[in-house]
Amino acid sequence: MAATDIARPSRLPASGWIGILLHRLGISGRSLVIAIPFLWLLLYFFLPFLIVLKVSLAFITIAQPPYTHFDSAGNFVLNIGDSYGRLVSDALYIKAYLNSLMVAAISTVLCLLIGYPFAYGIARSGPSMRNILLMLVILPFWTSFLIRVYAWIGLLKNNGLINDFLLWTGIIDSPIGMMNTNFAVYLGIVYSYLPFMILPLYANLEKMDVSLLEAATDLGCKPLKAFFLITVPLSVPGIVAGSMLVFIPAVGEYVIPELLGGPSSLMIGRVLWGEFFSNRDWPTASAVAIAVLLALVVPLMLYQKYQDKELEKEA
């Protein structure tokens, strides 16, 4: 009896005057519990996207807020031409868009190549060691992201630590220009997002059944071959989850290209920021947001699917 009740606790009559009131209104406690976070997210997370879509179809105007849905004759018009027209006709936007996707994709692959052996190493170390190593991975994540990006400026500058060290050892004669380059942007993204790759990979590799590898070795399989034939295929959910956690936010990254990149490190997050804050062209900024979202629909769905899968396995 208890088991069925716990599955649908709201079927028990609610107590107190609130309960009686809700009961009269035909609202169960269960739907009230669901409604609180659901309505919050609908209002503050989902509805805003519809408004972005709406604003992307507006005209720019000199007013507060600087957009209007009415043309000069005062008619309500869905204005696709201005904002989206600008996106497809100006090479700057297309270049920034494609460049962002490329930078995010390459950074994701780099994070995977660096993070996989690392997560594997943690997952295969002793239980007490494992917890310490894991904490050391999480700790930088808790400290400020902005400060971790800032820290790289001191290392990468022409008179920064890395150049000073290389000059001192005599490997180079003059400083290498690393700040304000695409190299610095890649470095910053890989550095900042690496923990997001490591943690899902670790969670997956830690749960893996080691006896499968033992069986393969017993049957004469070389360890490296067993690694690629067994470990890697079994860790695909972890790889996908980690890759999406890096790729999706990296596409729209603003802070890293702004602080470490140069004028040529054109990324769409910077373009959106510039349109919004410098040009005060809100319709174009909104159209850029919609274009980025379109590119992220499939990655977002993948992320959602694999995240659910991993969580179900945990239960």
Next chain:
Amino acid sequence: MTNRLSWFIIFWLVAVFAFLYAPIISVIVYSFNSSKLVTVWAGWSLKWYGELAKDRQIIDAAVLSLEIAAISATLATILGTIAGYVLVRFPKFLGRTAFSGMVSAPLVMPEVITGLSMLLLFISMEQAIGWPQGRGLTTVIIAHTTFTLSYVAVVMRSRFLVLDLSLEEAAQDLGARPLKVFFVITLPIVAPAIVSGWLLGFTISLDDLVITSFTNGPGTSTLPMVVFSKVRLGLDPKINALATIIIAIVSIGVIIAIAHMRRVERQRQRDEQMAIRAIAAKA
């Protein structure tokens, strides 16, 4: 595994940890540098900490950020705990897929998009119903609550997934109503997870630059905004000092929290065992 691979893995662990910590350590070391030129070493000194203590702009911004983070984390913890509970305990309801998507999407959504969309919402709401009036503390707190609640929900969801149902069932068998079961049994058991969810929300809110820049108004410059405007102009030894303080507080906080959670968890397991034994003995 062969020895060769193991050596490779050990080398890799050391190299990646060096990569993760080198920038942080360099900031800490140079915060004690007496030279004004951030990367030229001129001996140990605490002078930048003194300068930092005199910088009203940074201190005011820090106080404001702590205030925003505390309120947002608290709201996000309440909403995120409910969201995590709903995702685990209510496997079927209308719009569950949409709900689950909305809970996890803010975790990865590029911040420029979240920031822009929330600002446009606030402006549209102000036009439609007159609230919220202008941008400021209220809008920043709503924005922070919305994206940090996802982090809390993920933490709470994993906690509820592995929660032992027998204690709740026992309480219900003894006649406790669902709401009472939740507050008297469920909530105390998951309390350590709630604390870590709150801390996570707090640090994430404290650190946010992009969403805050979109949703704030005049007079609400948070700490990351002040830091960003200074950093844009180049290295600043005061920022190194500030970074060192933040890193120190966070490290100590995380270590204490982990140690405390472990202790509470062990105690809870002992209590549960004893309760089960006591029940078994009575039966």
